[in-house]
Amino acid sequence: MAEAAGYDPLGAAGTWRHQRAKLVVYTLLCLFALYYVLPLGVVILNSFRDLPDINRNGLIGLPHSFSLNYWSLAWDKFCVGGTCAGIEPFFFNSVSMVVPATIISTAVGAVNGYVLAKWRFTGSEVLFGLMTLGVFMPGQMVLLPWARVLGWLGLTNTTSGLVLIHCVQGLSFTTLFCRNYYVNIPDDLIKAARIDGAGFWRIFRKIVLPLSPPILIVTVIWQFTNIWNEFLFAVIFSSGTHQPITAALIALSAGGTSVHQYNVESAAVLIAALPPLLVYVFGGRYFLRGLTQGALK
Amino acid sequence: MxxxxxxxxxxxxxxxxxxxxxxxxxxxxxxxxxxxxxxxxxxxxxxxxxxxxxxxxSNSSLLPDYSISGFHHYVELWSNRRWTIAYTNLFLFTSLYVIGATAIGLLLAILIDQRVRAEALWRTIYLYPLAVSFVVTGTVWRWLLSPSTGVERVVHQLGWASFKFDWLVQREMAIYTVVITGIWQASGFVMALFLAGLRSIDPDLVKAAQIDGASMPRIYRRIILPAIGPIFISVLVVLLQFAIKTFDLVIALTGGGPGIATTVPAIYVYDLMFQRGQMAEGAAAAIMILLALSLVLVPYTIWKNWRERREAARG
Structure with a gap:
């Protein structure tokens, strides 16, 4: 946690004004906190309320009823687009997309970063620059080519297709993250190891990898949350029972004119949001670091 | 040895x-x-x-056709009423979103920087929207903003029967609900960026100004904010990127509606390519998105390299 600044901005004035300023600060913080927490609080409460209660009192309100039933309905009984198996199959679609895509793109990115940082060759800096261009590419630019390529590879509407897309797209990020981290490993360390006869992979295993946990955590968290939350590719390159959870959620909650079951839908929304939220709660520091690096390059 | x-x-x-x-x-x-x-x-x-x-x-429409037809799909795109709505919405959304998220983010960063208690807790609360997908954010806010279920309903129940808050279903106002939601999602991140900047300021500088009798608002205006100037640029670039790529948030919140009132370019691209079978025009619209992004990122990259070189030259 960052050390608080060594001055007390509010200390500039007398004690009475100081107290008043403190009051203002905390009031504002609380008001904003309300704005941020409200949506989460509402869905959590609604996932336990029965439908008559919600219909009578509106979505925003304290529960007059309580049941855990809606979570189980949302998980494996609720009907989404014709099949009544709840959100579970889509949840596992997402899992089987996110896990391989994250592991592969992070592993390959780490090795790439290691090459680009520690085994430079003529032109490697230029190649690095070109690779990072992938970071900027808007998804819309690659939709039609991907549709074609997936067709050629026979991966249309499969989880493997989405894994491929996310690996290729994620490579630019993971390579960038790892390369920028590995350049800070002293060259002498690598040189000494080479003099001792260690080769490319041995140096990676024995020297670089043990120094890597911080950047690997950042990269994994970044890839995991991004791929889990991704929607554009998910909705275009998958359909029906193959959809990841983000696409299924839209089908479930925005779908048609049927009467909304807000309690079940709330539970489904929470199930979809839970994995990245858990990652955020337990890896907040690394989450923020990845975000800053990913957004600012 | x-x-x-x-x-x-x-x-x-x-x-x-x-x-x-x-x-x-x-x-x-x-x-x-x-x-x-x-x-x-x-x-x-x-x-x-x-x-x-x-x-x-090319001449592609429903299926790809690689014979060249020239720029006429671009002409078509720019004379299309939906495209006009899309980019007008994008401009409106982007300006309000950038201003709003920057202002709230900065305010929150300054508030947290007043040596408040439980700083980690406040930061966690303000930042969590970043971990949640646009789909989830949009869905939940749709419920909250919908007049029949959300805020309007609550106020009615509190006794103010004539209260109206139905922007979500008003053609003219729906885009502002996207702004509200977008700001909710991004301002925590802006806060984190500004807070990092505020923490990097030399405390002695502020102490000296305090001894000289400068008031805190004045110190912020004259010393602290100018010192974190570069962070404003970073924040601007990040937010502009988010805004230009906005897609899932609008899909989940309004579905581009009511009607086509909240269509943005990214949605229009999707529509042209995969719903209406106008591939070439969709591709042209996608290229407009790429151009808009380059307009933001190319100057930023040049500026960043220039700064790095200057720092290096200074040692």
């Missing part, structure tokens, strides 16, 4: 082909390892990009 005996293998083994090959291999191993990713990324960036440009110039 004991002197190591000269390793026998290195002396004894006569150079042979297998070994030379292995050594050659060892020297190009890094390149070999990098090659597949490089290949994939370069295809992704250049071939895919060129491919989409080609489609935009």
């Amino acid at each position: 004991a002197v190591e005996p000269v390793t026998l293998t290195s002396v004894k083994a006569a150079p042979n082909h297998g070994r030379m090959l292995r050594e050659r291999l060892a020297t190009i191993l890094p390149q070999l390892v990098l090659a597949p990713s490089l290949f994939a990324t370069l295809i992704y960036v250049f071939v895919f990009c060129g491919w989409t440009i080609w489609i935009s110039l």
Whole structure:
């Protein structure tokens, strides 16, 4: 946690004004906190309320009823687009997309970063620059080519297709993250190891990898949350029972004119949001670091 | 350390082909390892990009047709009423979103920087929207903003029967609900960026100003904010990128509606390509998104490199 600044901005004035300023600060913080927490609080409460209660009192309100039933309905009984198996199959679609895509793109990115940082060759800096261009590419630019390529590879509407897309797209990020981290490993360390006869992979295993946990955590968290939350590719390159959870959620909650079951839908929304939220709660520091690096390059 | 005996293998083994090959291999191993990713990324960036440009110039409609038809799909795009709505919405959304998120983010950062208690808790609360997908955010806010279920309903129940808050279903106002939601999602991140900047300011500078009798608002205006000037640029660039790519948030919140009132370029691209079978025009619209992003990112990259070089020159 960052050390608080060594001055007390509010200390500039007398004690009475100081107290008043403190009051203002905390009031504002609380008001904003309300704005941020409200949506989460509402869905959590609604996932336990029965439908008559919600219909009578509106979505925003304290529960007059309580049941855990809606979570189980949302998980494996609720009907989404014709099949009544709840959100579970889509949840596992997402899992089987996110896990391989994250592991592969992070592993390959780490090795790439290691090459680009520690085994430079003529032109490697230029190649690095070109690779990072992938970071900027808007998804819309690659939709039609991907549709074609997936067709050629026979991966249309499969989880493997989405894994491929996310690996290729994620490579630019993971390579960038790892390369920028590995350049800070002293060259002498690598040189000494080479003099001792260690080769490319041995140096990676024995020297670089043990120094890597911080950047690997950042990269994994970044890839995991991004791929889990991704929607554009998910909705275009998958359909029906193959959809990841983000696409299924839209089908479930925005779908048609049927009467909304807000309690079940709330539970489904929470199930979809839970994995990245858990990652955020337990890896907040690394989450923020990845975000800053990913957004600012 | 004991002197190591000269390793026998290195002396004894006569150079042979297998070994030379292995050594050659060892020297190009890094390149070999990098090659597949490089290949994939370069295809992704250049071939895919060129491919989409080609489609935009071709006769493709429902199916790809690679005969060149020139720029007429661009002309069509720019004379299309939906596209006008899309980019007008984008401009409106982007300006309000950038201003709003920056203002709230900065305010929150300054508030937290007043040595408040439980700082980690406040930060966690303000930042969590970043971990949640746009789909989830949009869905939940749709419920909250919908007049029949959300805020309007609550106020009615509190007794103010004539209260109206139905922006979500008003053509003219729906885009502002996207702004509200977008700001909710991003301002925590802006807060984090500004807070990092505020923490990097030399406390002595502020102390000196305090001793000189400057009031805190004045110190913020004259000393602290100018010192974190570069962070404003970073924040601007991040928010502009988010805004230009906005897609899932609008889909989940309004579905682009009511009618087509909240269509944004990214949605229009999707629509043209996959709903209406107008591939070439969709590709042209995608290229407009790429251009808009470049307008933001190219100057930023140049500015960043210039700053880095200046820092390096200063030592």
